[in-house]
């Protein structure tokens with residue numbers, strides 16, 4: 001695909017904005033209200049309207065946007081200058097949303113697969129025909145196998161309404177959201193069991209004296225307002241401690257970088273806590289007042305000396321002590337970051353517990369720099385589907401496993417159930433805004449699950465790897481063309497004036513071709529499945545207004561307020577949380593009461609551990625076909641240590657493929673990045689590349705798909721989330 005030079009130049013600016021060092025400059029500009037791009041010549045916006053009320057969904061952070069629209073065509077996206085969240089700043093992906101909107105490869109019409117699953121031959125059909133077929137097939141499954149005969153794989157704002165329909169009206173328990181079982185579910189439930197709240201990313205980094213992150217590579221993972229908080233903290237003089245086997249963007253800015261052996265973080269945390277306790281360097285007052293089970297906890301972690309952890313984690317004992325001392329000296333004003341992507345090694349619930357306990361020992365709750373609970377705004381309405389069925393128990397509840405599981409059903413249980421028909425058949429599958437092929441480990445198993453279905457329906461905006469397996473493929477209006485759920489939040493650290501904001505996604509332009517929104521699609525489906533009486537709203541605008549109404553807001557009012565309603569907020573400090581250092585509930589469920597370290601398999605001889613993560617220029621697979629982003633980062637370099645590269649006879653830029661320890665080949669190739677910034681026994685690649693769908697004409701075969709090589713999954717016993725980093729590869733020269 002040809003990309004003209006001016007756009008390339010523009011993207012260069014945008015992509016620099018995404019990397020961690022220059023982002024601070026962009027942020028500073030944004031705060032002064034001067035985000036500039038060299039692309040747009042002055043005066044060319046004469047006839048251009050600014051449309052407010054947009055909300056980004058190039059990732060799930062949902063920054064607030066405005067669009068420059070001329071003759072109904074979106075010419076440029078900018079941050080909403082009224083935003084007290086992202087401000088007028090967007091990341092590179094946010095800027096590039098326009099190339100998703102007008103991607104010629106996008107889904108335009110409902111399609112029926114006349115070929116095989118995985119090797120589709122598409123025929124354009126009418127909405128009427130498509131919905132009739134979906135309704136008929138899904139109803140047939142429910143009639144024959146009950147509501148548990150359906151599995152659903154949702155993700156993102158547009159999957160919310162349909163997800164509630166399938167859960168509460170149809171009654172399927174087999175719902176697996178990517179954001180839980182392959183992302184942050186394990187973190188949320190570990191903290192929930194420890195402090196009674198899911199942590200979100202509510203750490204007050206802007207006001208912290210120390211920011212402590214395990215595998216948090218701020219600046220490569222980007223959520224604009226969160227990245228701003230991190231940068232503001234650094235500007236304010238916070239010390240930065242980063243624990244990561246890789247020299248990440250944030251490791252490059254750190255005061256202390258601990259290059260830990262993968263999967264051993266819990267051991268390090270236990271030793272740090274034991275050291276703080278033994279040397280009375282913890283916040284005894286806070287622990288006395290708010291701690292539960294401290295004595296049992298103290299006893300349980302007592303074997304963890306600094307030396308023992310140092311050996312396990314392959315780091316100096318003195319460095320563990322140095323970090324512990326730094327945290328103690330600055331407590332309670334320290335940000336113990338809970339992380340986000342946390343399905344790492346299958347021992348992840350315990351790491352989450354240990355992190356939360358560390359924050360507790362330091363008393364880092366409800367204080368500047370510490371963990372602060374989400375505080376409003378509240379008072380919104382809910383759009384509720386009627387409950388037309390008896391609650392069916394999820395697979396893990398029936399089997400009495402994964403007692404700390406996030407909402408829905410653990411993905412692997414759904415897949416096993418579908419493949420074996422035990423304890424019951426699962427014969428229809430609804431995928432809505434998720435790409436299970438690249439999102440869920442063990443691709444072959446996902447494909448086996450899909451192949452045994454009677455019916456597969458996909459709702460998407462692009463033809464991605466999952467859509468190749470659909471029988472009926474429905475095109476959704478993108479986030480720039482539709483109304484959607486509200487985005488609200490609170491702000492005290494980035495803006496002194498206003499503290500709370502409310503916005504709702506509004507279209508910047510009209511949907512083209514035959515793209516529809518979630519309420520239309522789902523209601524039409526419900527009618528055809530015999531559930532018409534349960535429909536709670538007729539249109540997506542009605543849904544948004546119903547949510548806003550109790551807060552005395554509406555679409556109309558938000559439009560009058562440039563898309564964002566601001567109101568005074570509350571003081572975020574002073575909410576001190578209880579901490580379960582030792583949990584009797586967990587013991588009753590058969591898990592350790594105190595955080596416990598479980599070692600993971602070592603790297604087999606001759607192999608390297610496959611690590612993966614974000615890159616600033618892409619979101620998973622969803623941005624791969626975006627011409628601007630692809631142009632800036634067409635493939636994912638394979639990070640490999642100098643010494644390992646020498647041993648394998650590799651030099652920078654060599655083209656390679658990979659094969660994993662179970663003999664699965666990557667299929668596609670990428671280039672080697674030789675660097676001292678990674679452990680000798682690991683490689684690292686960005687996630688989401690290597691798409692196989694030829695309908696993605698920009699991205700097909702570009703780079704290596706990490707998921708293809710993740711065939712071993714380590715299921716977290718407490719939550720059923722998928723640990724994905726116990727996979728080992730060999731490099732094959734291309």
Ligand SMILES: Nc1nc2c(c(=O)[nH]1)N[C@H]1C(S)=C(S)[C@@H](COP(=O)(O)OP(=O)(O)OC[C@H]3O[C@@H](n4cnc5c(=O)[nH]c(N)nc54)[C@H](O)[C@@H]3O)O[C@H]1N2
Nearest residue numbers: 155178182183433434435439459460461464620621622687
């Ligand atoms: N191996 C490995 N696996 C991972 C990860 C990893 O790093 N490595 N990361 C994990 C994490 S943190 C997450 S959050 C998940 C993400 O998992 P997913 O959410 O599955 O990832 P995406 O690539 O965003 O794919 C979402 C699908 O939604 C489509 N889509 C985009 N916008 C819309 C829309 O507006 N409407 C509809 N209907 N569809 C839309 C995209 O085209 C794509 O097909 O993956 C997890 N899985």
Ligand SMILES: Nc1nc2c(c(=O)[nH]1)N[C@H]1C(S)=C(S)[C@@H](COP(=O)(O)OP(=O)(O)OC[C@H]3O[C@@H](n4cnc5c(=O)[nH]c(N)nc54)[C@H](O)[C@@H]3O)O[C@H]1N2
Nearest residue numbers: 215217221222243246262263340341613614615616619620
């Ligand atoms: N640009 C961009 N930003 C994003 C996203 C995106 O797709 N693109 N996605 C968003 C989403 S949904 C999520 S969940 C977050 C994810 O963002 P993060 O929570 O930061 O997760 P990853 O990107 O997977 O982080 C991987 C880091 O962990 C390190 N690591 C690997 N193994 C270990 C280990 O055993 N111990 C330690 N301490 N570190 C280890 C890796 O080397 C890497 O630097 O990013 C969000 N932000």
Ligand code: SF4
Nearest residue numbers: 056059062063091094
């Ligand atoms: S962080 Fe970037 S991609 Fe994510 S919502 Fe904000 S602008 Fe969009």
Ligand SMILES: [Mo]
Nearest residue numbers: 179183184341
């Ligand atoms: Mo995620």
